Amino acid sequence: MAKHKNKLSKILNSRYKVVVLHEETFEEKAAFRGKLWYWITGAVSAAIVLVALTVVLIRATSLREYVIGSSLSGYERSALLEAYARIDSMEQVAQAHDRYLNNIRQVISGQAGETPEEASDEQATGNGAAATPSGNLDVGLSEDELALRELVESGAPYDLPENPGSARTGISSYTFYSPIKGIISSSFSAKEQHYAVDIAVKQNEPVRATLSGHVVFASYTPETGYVVILQHGNNLLSLYKHCASIIKKVGSFVRGGEVIAFAGDTGELSTGPHLHFELWYNGNPVNPTDYIAF
Known part of the structure; x- marks a missing residue:
């Protein structure tokens, strides 16, 4: 050794x-x-x-x-994936809300994608195109209009159930309340880009909701004064401009015929006490006198 x-x-x-x-x-x-x-x-x-x-x-x-591999347990991993999915969903909802607000701004400023006549001509030249299910008629709609429709159909705020017959007859199946009684001083004209009817009335006459819906805009604008916008079902909006005052807040639900404001003479474009009333369907202006007797 x-x-x-x-x-x-x-x-x-x-x-x-x-x-x-x-x-x-x-x-x-x-x-x-x-x-x-x-x-x-x-x-x-x-x-x-x-x-x-x-x-x-x-x-x-x-x-x-x-x-080594992940140190997360199965529960932690699933919770993390769920959190990522929620973040992604929230981002999509935020983008949809942004597009929806942009659509509202366009309506307030009077910017129309196409007139109802142009839309009907386009559908007439479709040569029998395949029909789409109710709630998915997106022919001729812009990106903002499609976003607005997706927002409404997803059950987002300010949405109401669609009228069962709306897919067949459009908004003609609704029973509209006259927002105010008076004399029509200026008619609807798509060529002149006047997408409304002006009803001359007395100062502080009550303005009523033409249909049940939610208030999505209620504020003052320099050109059109106090403005109220209601969101109804089936991608239908109604606008009430040049009001003297507003008594409803954004997010409020109002019934058809319920008082929402008082007529006045506010805004730079006003020439006297009257109500500037607009109807927008699927992002396009329609003539209110086709459905309402003032």
């Missing part, structure tokens, strides 16, 4: 030299000397350091997901 120990000690204490030579000239560029156990200790130490650095790198970076 002592003989073997002496032999091992002799081997470990043997000195070795590592020389770096030039390949062509064999000129000595560097030399490293040391006992064998120095070289063994250095190699083991370097290996330990390398392993430690690798472990730290894997644990501290996203590499652990690929090497």
Whole structure:
């Protein structure tokens, strides 16, 4: 045993030299000397350091997901996926609301995509195109109008159930209340871009909702004064402009025939006490006198 120990000690204490030579000239560029156990200790130490650095790198970076795998439990993973799905849904709802508000702004400013006559001509030249199910008639609608329809059909705020017969007869199946009684001073004219009827009335005459719906806009604008916009079912909007005052707030639900404001002479475009009344169906203005007797 002592003989073997002496032999091992002799081997470990043997000195070795590592020389770096030039390949062509064999000129000595560097030399490293040391006992064998120095070289063994250095190699083991370097290996330990390398392993430690690798472990730290894997644990501290996203590499652990690929090497070790996720440390999340099944419940935590499912909860995380559910949270991601909710975030994505919220983002889609926010985008739909933005498009919906843009549509409302266009209606307030009187910007129409196409007139009802143009829409009917386009449908007449469809050469028997396949009919779509109720609530999905998107022929001729702009991106904003489609977004508004998707928002209404998704059950978002300000939505009302569609009239069962609306798919067959459009808005003619509704029974409209006259928003106010008076003399029509300016008629609907798509050519002149006057998408409304102006009804001359006395100051502070009550203005009534033409149908049941939700108030989506109730505020003052410099050009049209106090304005109320109601969202009804089946992508139908009604607008009441130049009011003297408003008695309903945004988000309020009103019944057809319920007083929502009082007629007046507000706004830069007003020329006297009257009600500027508009109807918009599927993002397009329609002539209110086709459905309402003022």
